[in-house]
């Protein structure tokens with residue numbers, strides 16, 4: 001009876017919440033108050049796939065859901081991205097009968113990396129994807145090794161780990177475990193022999209802390225690494241990006257499946273690879289997955305094309321306090337051969353808490369914008385002076401840079417008669433301020 005009433009109340013609250021446009025974590029919060037172990041009392045499907053990591057969780061989960069649904073699977077997943085235990089509870093109870101049976105073939109859970117240990121106390125994933133661990137939200141998460149420890153507590157016996165082999169810290173989760181599937185990229189034409197990043201989180205072995213060497217870098221500290229002391233090295237991969245042509249917008253997986261890319265970024269190809277890996281494990285044919293992923297445009301609003309005055313542009317949602325996500329967006333802009341202007345907004349650092357910490361600006365490789373493809377750079381928002389100071393160290397000629405504390409003034413300025421494409425790079429917390437001023441395509 002307790003299960004019945006808890007599910008009923010959760011679903012009623014969810015229904016009302018949807019009507020009034022409320023978030024999806026409150027119904028789960030109430031359910032957990034009524035019955036703290038409700039998640040262990042429901043009957044779960046055979047596949048429980050969890051996805052976590054610093055970056056790419058939401059996009060990867062969306063892609064997995066897309067492929068599985070296209071291939072006839074019934075998938076319950078947290079499309080709102082409410083990824084702490086309350087949101088996951090809402091998802092699970094919202095997808096179950098009043099008797100407590102979850103009505104799907106696959107439960108697909110995006111999980112916050114710090115809170116995964118609470119969620120997976122009750123729900124044990126059958127498959128657990130870890131995408132990457134980067135410097136992310138310093139004021140909340142500290143450093144990546146701290147997050148590593150928190151995540152390690154969330155891994156249960158009997159769960160198959162699906163790990164990014166090219167991330168040295170993520171790969172540590174596979175140490176001493178039998179049931180691990182590795183995904184990653186071969187040496188690619190876009191790789192570099194030396195590190196291209198403002199800092200090096202791959203300098204030291206995460207196992208023994210001695211220096212590491214790389215035979216190739218895909219981006220930042222993601223690549224083919226080997227410890228000079230203890231033998232820790234990148235693992236061979238079961239599912240592999242075998243070629244990428246970002247100019248043409250194509251990738252190849254496992255030497256035979258070609259996928260054309262709606263978003264030409266290395267980030268995107270890793271998310272696609274992670275989704276491909278999961279779908280293959282579930283039993284979907286590789287050619288089907290490639291067809292489903294070709295030209296797939298994410299629906300999660302991370303990439304939005306727009307018109308401002310007579311000009312066209314793309315908003316690349318990045319994450320404040322997360323330099324790798326900025327680096328990826330900057331790479332897209334700096335590779336735009338037709339020539340572009342770049343707008344960067346730092347106005348509210350977080351949506352969820354107040355912080356005035358801007359140390360992460362110094363981790364971002366803004367030097368990438370010091371190239372012929374980038375014509376003008378517009379900096380905007382409350383932290384424009386911190387941005388301007390950072391840009392003084394990039395070597396970019398001062399006449400290329402304009403600064404506006406007011407985002408509306410920056411938009412007015414950009415809505416001019418120039419013909420260059422605009423790349424706008426900012427965070428969830430600030431993107432609405434730009435979108436209010438442009439026409440979304």
Ligand SMILES: [Zn+2]
Pocket residue numbers: 205206207208209210227228229230231232
């Ligand atoms: Zn080592």
